[in-house]
Amino acid sequence: MAYVALSDAEKTFILHGVEEDFRCDGRSRRDYRPMELETGLVSNASGSARLRLANTDILVGVKTEIEVPDPLTPEFGKLEFFVDCSANATPEFEGRGGSDLAQELVLSLQNAYESPLAFDYRTLCLIPGQQCWKLYIDILILECGGNLHDAVSLAAKAALFNTKLPRVTATLLDAGITDLIISDNPYDCTRIGIDTVPLLVTVCKIGDFCLVDPSAEEEVCSTVSMVVSVSMRNGEAFLSGTHLTGGGAMHRDTMRNCLQLGLSIGEHLDTLLAKMLRQEQERVGPKRPKTVGFLK
C-alpha cells in the first residue's frame, strides 16, 4: 500500500474524529467519498470502465477469448482477473513492487466471484464441454487514495456491464465437429447479466468503531479491516466471501457488527451502481454528457 507519513498527533486527530462520527473530510462513518464513473472508454477492449473514488483512480478493460471449458465444469465459462499496479500511482510499484498488493486484490476478487450464485458462469458457455467464453478482467491502478478493494470491485462490475460479447452461432459439421460463426456486426452482441455480481466493501476498524470507505490516511490508523463481498439476489443481500486484512485481530462481536455494516452498505451501493449504469446506458448519442475525466 502506498506509504503515507502521519505523526502521532495526526493519528489521534483522525481517531477522535471517528469517535465523534465526524471524520476529517466531514463524512460520517457510513459515508462514501464522491465517485466518478465512466464506461466504454477503451476501444481495444470489449468492455471498459474508469472509476475515480476521490483520489483512487482505476481503469478496467475486459477482453474476451474462446476457450475449452474445464472438464470438471463443462457448462461453465471462465473468468480471469489481473491487477496491475502502475508505477504512476507511487514509485514503490516500480518493476515488481506492486505485485503483492495486486495478488491480494486478485485473490479477494476471485473469492468473491467463485460461487456460481454470485456470478452466473453458465451464461459464458457456448457449447457445453467444447467451447466457452473466457473473460480477462484487466484492472489497472493509476492512483492510490485508499479503499482499493471497493473501488476495484465497483469498476470491475461496471466494466462487465459494459462488455459486449459478439453473437455466436454454431453449425454442426460431419463427425460431430461444431463450427462457430462469430458475428462481425459490432451491434449484434449479447450482454452479461450483472445483477448478482458481487461488490466488495471494506469495513475498517479505527479505535472502537467501524467505518467504510477509509481514505489513505485512515488506513494508516487502522490495525485491522474486514473485506465483505456482497452479492444481491432477489432484493436480498448475500455474503459471497469475506476476509480480514491488516496485522490486528478482531473480537467476534465486532466482527458480527462489521459484517452487518458491510452487508447493509453493500446493498445500498449496489442499488446506486445499478441506477447509475442504467442512466449511463440510456444516455446515448447527443444526450450523452461530456466525459468528466482525463480520458477523451
Added chain:
Amino acid sequence: MGSHFELLSEQGLRLDGRRPHELRHIKCKLGVFEKPDGSAYMEQGNTKVLAAVYGPHQAKGKKTESNDVVINCQYSQATFSTAERKNRPRGDRKSLEFKMYLQQSLSAAIKSELYPRSQIDIYVEVLQADGANYAVALNAATLALIDAGICLNEFIVACTASLSKANIPLTDISHIEEVSGGPMLTVAALPNAEKIAFIEMSERFHIDHLETVIETAMAGCREIRDILEAAVKEHLLHMGSAADWARVG
C-alpha cells in the same frame, strides 16, 4: 522496395483518410493526478498515454555513487491496450527497449547540471496502443516533466515518418500503416536547436530518401512542439489565474 501494401491511395489519401503530411488529432492535458510531482495525459489519434514524474529526489541505492542526475524511466503497456491481449504489462523486450530510448532522449533534454546526485523518475503507461507508441510516450513524458517543473533545455518531441511506394514521405504513422510493412523512422528532436536526440529506423529505404524522410519527421516534431507549447501555456494560464498571473500573459 519490399512487397508492402500501398500506403497512399490514388487520390493521395492515406488509409485513415489523412493527407501525407497530416498529423493525427492531438489532445493533451497536464496535471491529471495529484500524487505525482508532475503528470500528463496525451492522445494522438487512438494512441493514449499517461505519464507521471516523481522527483527530483535523493538517488536511491547504488545510484548515489555518481555525481550526475539519475534519470529512471519505466515504460509499461496496459494488458488491454492492444487488439490482442498482452500477457504482461512490462518486462518484455519491446518495453525494455523503449525504456532505454526514453532515458536516452530525456537525458538530452533535461538540464542535468542543475540536479547533481538526484534522481528523477519518469513512468509512462500506454492505455491504448495504435502506432507510434514510443513517440507519444516521449511527448507525454515531456509534458509531465514540464508539469513537475523540471528544467529542460527545450521541448523534446518525437514524431514518426514513413515512405509510400511512390516515394512520398508520410508523417505520424498509425498502427495499420506500421503493420502494412512500410519503413518507419522515429525521430526525437529538440526542434528549436534543430538537434536530433534519438533516431531509429526499421525496414529500409534508399539513402537518397533518408534526408527527405528525416525532414518530414522534423517538420512533424515542430508541429507537435507548437501544440504542446500551446497546451502548456493554457494550463499555466488556467492554474495561474487563481493567483492573478493571467494578466501577465
